[in-house]
Amino acid sequence: MITRKIAFAAVAIAAIVSSCKDKATSEKKFTVTGTITNNMSKVIYLEEIPMTSMQPSIADSFIIDKNGKFELHTATTEARLYNLRLDQNQYPVTSVINDAEKVELTIRFSKENNQFAESYEVKGSKASSQMKDYMVAFNGKLQEIFFNSQRGDSLAQAKAPDSVLNGIRENIFNASAAARKLSDDAIKNSSNPALSMFIISYYQTSASNQGYNLMPMEKADVVGFVNDAAAKFPDHQGLASIRNSLQGWIGKQAPEINLPDANGKQVSLSSFKGKYVLVDFWASWCRPCRMENPNVVKAYNRFKDKNFTILGVSFDKPGDKEAWQQAVKDDNLTWTQVSDLQHWNSPVVAAYKIEGIPFNVLVDPQGRIIAEGLRGEELEKKLESVLK
Secondary structure (H helix, E strand, O other): OEEOOOOOHHHOOOOOOOOOOOHHHHOEEEEEEEEEEOOOOOEEEEEEOOOOOOOOEEEEEEEOOOOOEEEEEEEEOOOOEEEEEEOOOOOOOEEEEOOOOEEEEEEEOEOOEOOOOOEEEEEOOHHHHHHHHHHHHHHHHHHHHHHHHHHHHHHHHOOOOHHHHHHHHHHHHHHHHHHHHHHHHHHHOOOOHHHHHHHHHHHHHHHOOHHHOOOOOOHHHHHHHHHHHHHHOOOOHHHHHHHHHOOOOOOOEOOOOEEEOOOOOEEEHHHHOOOEEEEEEEOOOOHHHHHHHHHHHHHHHHHOOOOEEEEEEEOOOOOOHHHHHHHHHHOOOOOEEEOOOOHHHOHHHHHOOOOEEOEEEEEOOOOEEEEEOOOOHHHHHHHHHHOO
């Protein structure tokens, strides 16, 4: 799936939502101390990351002393993520989780770069240590993928033998699979809800960069992880809120769609009332969409004579009408296709709360959504059960 936001907004998870508990009875003190070397920054900020706004809020600040030491304090309730940011730097220097009353950091910069830490150590917080270990291992896989991708591009331009290029592609595939397995295992073995949500967010953010050749987690996978975490940490109100926010479209009336086809004729979803309609959201530039299209074509050819059709909704970019139509032709998408060529600015994106493609919903003859996110064999199986 291609996501449209770099953070994990696809399922409304950026960090951990603030607690709704009575602060007078549930607040705990949280202290972050540490030392910074090879950096001339004057002020360090402790930022809490609320899920609702996805915008950091400053919980405390400290003027770093001449020896690079700092001490930050805040009151906290349930497990959540905090960033540490220096001066007005755009990116946080590191992040911690409040699973202990006190966390100690040693942060080292190289003399050439004051934006990113060269290394850091964390003491006192098991979850923060696990988060660091995950990032180090995961970033190692990303570097392996990126190196092989760059090498493959260079050799392809030099017209290297297919055997060599295929070996590089296999290396990229193996590293990508390893990065996904590493993330899945880290989520399953997580002992802290904030850590679980961070890992999901970190993986999805990385997968949004097409240069890393990572397939983002499917929404069904994310829902499964969140449900498992909510069961594992039943008292965490942030997780409960996230789980509720992941409730999908099934059982709801499909929002109206009214967009032009390639000839400029307006087509509405309601005009298909009385039929089962798969509303397929895709784009010519979306590689996972193009890879999924043969499955959609197969399902269409099998069920098109059984009161079933498809409405293709493309999120192609302004000026890319020709690319959209060429993709329709190349992929044999013979059903109705519409697009306003407004990319993520199409009103359909907001109406269906779409955060990534490919995505689809199956609408019954009364206009009610009975399934969503159907891929591969799952699509045919669902249509088999419905179109008896």
